[in-house]
Amino acid sequence: xxxxxxxxxxxxxxxxxxxxxxxxxxxxxxxxxxxxxxxxxxxxxxxxxxxxxxxxxxxxxxxxxxxxxxxxxxxxxxxxxxxxxxxxxxxxxxxxxxxxxxxxxxxxxxxxxxxxxxxxxxxxxxxxxxxxxxxxxxxxxxxxxxxxxxxxxxxxxxxxxxxxxxxxxxxxxxxxxxxxxxxxxxxxxxxxxxxxxxxxxxxxxxxxxxxxxxxxxxxxxxxxxxxxxxxxxxxxxxxxxxxxxxxxxxxxxxxxxxxxxxxxxxxxxxxxxxxxxxxxxxxxxxxxxxxxxxxxxxxxxxxxxxxxxxxxxxxxxxxxxxxxxxxxx
Amino acid sequence: xxxxxxxxxxxxxxxxxxxxxxxxxxxxxxxxxxxxxxxxxxxxxxxxxxxxxxxxxxxxxxxxxxxxxxxxxxxxxxxxxxxxxxxxxxxxxxxxxxxxxxxxxxxxxxxxxxxxxxxxxxxxxxxxxxxxxxxxxxxxxxxxxxxxxxxxxxxxxxxxxxxxxxxxxxxxxxxxxxxxxxxxxxxxxxxxxxxxxxxxxxxxxxxxxxxxxxxxxxxxxxxxxxxxxxxxxxxxxxxxxxxxxxxxxxxxxxxxxxxxxxxxxx
Numbered sequence: 241x242x243x244x245x246x247x248x249x250x251x252x253x254x255x256x257x258x259x260x261x262x263x264x265x266x267x268x269x270x271x272x273x274x275x276x277x278x279x280x281x282x283x284x285x286x287x288x289x290x291x292x293x294x295x296x297x298x299x300x301x302x303x304x305x306x307x308x309x310x311x312x313x314x315x316x317x318x319x320x321x322x323x324x325x326x327x328x329x330x331x332x333x334x335x336x337x338x339x340x341x342x343x344x345x346x347x348x349x350x351x352x353x354x355x356x357x358x359x360x361x362x363x364x365x366x367x368x369x370x371x372x373x374x375x376x377x378x379x380x381x382x383x384x385x386x387x388x389x390x391x392x393x394x395x396x397x398x399x400x401x402x403x404x405x406x407x408x409x410x411x412x413x414x415x416x417x418x419x420x421x422x423x424x425x426x427x428x429x430x431x432x433x434x435x436x437x438x439x440x441x442x443x444x445x446x447x448x449x450x451x452x453x454x455x456x457x458x459x460x461x462x463x464x465x466x467x468x469x470x471x472x473x474x475x476x477x478x479x480x481x482x483x484x485x486x487x488x489x490x491x492x493x494x495x496x497x498x499x500x501x502x503x504x505x506x507x508x509x510x511x512x513x514x515x516x517x518x519x520x521x522x523x524x525x526x527x528x529x530x531x532x533x534x535x536x537x538x539x540x541x542x543x544x545x546x547x548x549x550x551x552x553x554x555x556x557x558x559x560x561x562x563x564x565x566x567x568x569x
Numbered sequence: 570x571x572x573x574x575x576x577x578x579x580x581x582x583x584x585x586x587x588x589x590x591x592x593x594x595x596x597x598x599x600x601x602x603x604x605x606x607x608x609x610x611x612x613x614x615x616x617x618x619x620x621x622x623x624x625x626x627x628x629x630x631x632x633x634x635x636x637x638x639x640x641x642x643x644x645x646x647x648x649x650x651x652x653x654x655x656x657x658x659x660x661x662x663x664x665x666x667x668x669x670x671x672x673x674x675x676x677x678x679x680x681x682x683x684x685x686x687x688x689x690x691x692x693x694x695x696x697x698x699x700x701x702x703x704x705x706x707x708x709x710x711x712x713x714x715x716x717x718x719x720x721x722x723x724x725x726x727x728x729x730x731x732x733x734x735x736x737x738x739x740x741x742x743x744x745x746x747x748x749x750x751x752x753x754x755x756x757x758x759x760x761x762x763x764x765x766x767x768x769x770x771x772x773x774x775x776x777x778x779x780x781x782x783x784x785x786x787x788x789x790x791x792x793x794x795x796x797x798x799x800x801x802x803x804x805x806x807x808x809x810x811x812x813x814x815x816x817x818x819x820x821x822x823x824x825x826x827x828x829x830x831x832x833x834x835x
Contacts, residue, residue, distance in 0.1 A: 318661050451682035455672055457662050461655035464624055465725065467648025467676035512662035515681055 299530030307525020310499030331397030336363025364486030445480025497555025573597035605778035652725035673727025
């Protein structure tokens with residue numbers, strides 16, 4: 241594997257982590273940041289440590305996770321247009337979140353967790369289970385049924401959301417609309433900690449199977465011939481990807497394009513070894529979303545844009561460029 | 570006496586929602602032996618090979634690989650004994666020749682796929698064996714059909730198996746590449762590998778196999794040496810009247826030619 245490429249992607253990730261907390265509408269005095277650590281509650285320290293830093297970390301983690309899931313799913317389904325949201329995970333999560341938002345009695349919080357996240361993860365898990373059971377066949381998973389079932393469940397969840405929209409109060413609608421636009425602007429370290437119990441195992445499973453994905457790219461029978469237990473890889477990647485996506489969506493809403501474009505960009509830059517593609521996608525995906533979020537909070541300062549708008553506006557044309565340059569080849 | 574590397578006993582298989590069935594009392598492949606599996610379309614050749622490779626599980630019967638029940642073996646262990654080359658060879662991504670051959674070391678490496686010295690040596694040997702050393706940095710998309718098949722064969726050889734199961738490895742290749750491929754299989758067999766090869770080409774099967782298994786409608790119609798299997802009455806029963814049987818001038822093995830004129834029955 242190309243160690244140099246991994247180091248470069250890692251350095252990019254690290255630079256974004258170190259630089260972005262300093263960027264924003266308010267300029268920050270480094271001295272006051274250090275004072276904050278010694279118990280002196282300065283506004284600069286509060287903005288840096290409690291607002292910008294957790295937000296940058298969330299951007300890095302969420303973007304990284306979405307890109308890794310996209311990279312793994314594109315190989316698993318042998319389809320370059322698949323992204324984390326193709327499988328109905330975001331539909332289920334959105335329906336769960338909307339139920340929490342539209343029924344105020346259900347919107348409760350315990351520590352870092354809220355019913356919005358719980359119901360979003362629950363909705364995503366139910367979608368995943370249903371899709372997986374529909375596609376499960378003797379001897380493995382039917383990849384085509386999986387895709388079709390995912391699209392169908394997404395449409396059904398969309399129907400459920402429309403029904404709730406029709407029945408909901410205007411206040412709930414505004415909150416939901418904002419959630420759907422995607423955003424990483426409402427977190428502190430407290431909320432961030434709710435991400436880890438589901439996100440880390442999800443991504444961990446995908447990285448465990450990174451080398452297996454190289455073989456899956458040669459077709460299921462060839463992979464079996466090489467000694468890969470294809471059924472287990474399919475199941476694990478599906479569950480791991482679903483968990484990671486559910487964790488991200490429950491906290492930041494559905495943020496498109498990162499999971500679609502970043503893996504393509506990494507393959508274009510560094511080749512097709514899926515071990516490198518997964519690592520590169522994590523670092524580049526994280527850095528991209530964090531940078532998009534920095535743009536979202538500075539472009540129209542003091543107003544903040546939802547980051548989903550920025551990722552779509554930058555990601556869309558970029559994807560078209562990748563598409564055209566590929567056709568040109 | 571040598572023991573078979575792979576042995577199939579009392580195999581029965583049928584596909585869901587289909588009346589077609591495969592039923593076979595036994596099949597064994599010995600070390601150093603090339604067994605050609607022949608028969609018309611739909612006779613069950615690929616299904617049989619897939620069962621032998623553990624891609625399909627038989628409804629009844631057992632497959633033994635190196636004396637162990639295939640059902641009890643994990644895929645990595647199976648791949649150390651058996652190299653399987655499916656009919657359809659695809660790659661979603663444009664890997665290099667060396668990338669694909671290195672993937673053959675999967676059964677010996679764990680986790681993220683770190684290579685050790687023996688792995689590297691096996692890859693070099695496989696590239697040399699298939700005359701691909703100078704191609705190793707080329708991408709799959711730049712290769713011809715025959716070269717691609719060799720690349721996948723090299724990746725299977727990198728597994729250092731005791732037996733190779735190949736499903737129509739020479740389909741869509743021109744004749745000199747077919748000859749090259751079958752000669753290579755013979756060389757590998759002379760090194761002690763057992764080889765089971767599904768092919769539609771009766772002449773290649775006759776010339777390069779030690780034994781043939783002729784399948785018809787999911788059953789073994791005839792098995793034995795090429796001379797025993799490919800006789801006129803058998804050919805007529807299985808393939809109709811359109812074929813003429815002759816002898817290969819060098820090997821004196823059966824050679825099958827097309828007959829001129831309209832076939833009486835299909």
